[in-house]
Amino acid sequence: MTVNGVEHVRDVEPRLLLVHLLRDELRLTGTHWGCDTSNCGACTVWMDGLPVKSCTVLAVMADGRSVRTVEDLEGPFGLDQVQQSFMDCHGLQCGFCTPGMLMTARKLLDDNPDPTDTEIREAISGQICRCTGYRNIVAAIRHAADAEAAGRGDT
Template structure:
């Protein structure tokens, strides 16, 4: 069957099997290997991407289901050479070690900040509770998200001031 999916703003039309999983469509069909997978049962959250603005586990979504929808992956976070604040937060606060769960974590945390720009520790932990990180013990991920929240708020303030002037 044919499917048309917009990924990070680019429209792709591909011939696929009905059973093709979205994670394989992204990785194997489109070569966007930033999105990883870590289990078969949608427990680990390594494969999280956005579909129509919501984080989903791409190992449990068919590529066909994404037809006509907008998908955003870790490759779509940075603005050219400039990291998204959430990526910068992870870098500053050691929010990653092996980096395998990181793309999924980043997508979830970006979404959290979009919905809730000033999340508490508890809200951050809840938001990432469907994702497993075997390396960091999560504290540094919580700090990374807080870093991004604080810096985004500061950046917004600076921007407002500039506009006011």
């Protein structure tokens, strides 16, 4: 499989979860392991461009696929706008859910550059944050959308 643009070849046990391959074998610890039941969303990564909860994906299911983790969000010129907006708008507290929130928010904005607050809330509905109450997370995603629109000259 390819992870963040780098090809990896591993022999793995059939029962190994993708989250454990990423964290334990590839040392990409930005993807958090929270529940093993797909409830919290902290382990969200992209597989072939779509968000998946890596605690419910077997590593063997990623054979021949492309996986993107939170480590790949930062680009050559610095933080992704979603990352910067989470910092600017205090969209995180303990940080445990943040990697999954960032990956979900990035996908939302890639697909829908100007989401409503309702659309933002729907997009992150599969993510659980036990600290923030979601207000600042929604504000951060809105801020990222607005900043990206301004960068494109949409405003």
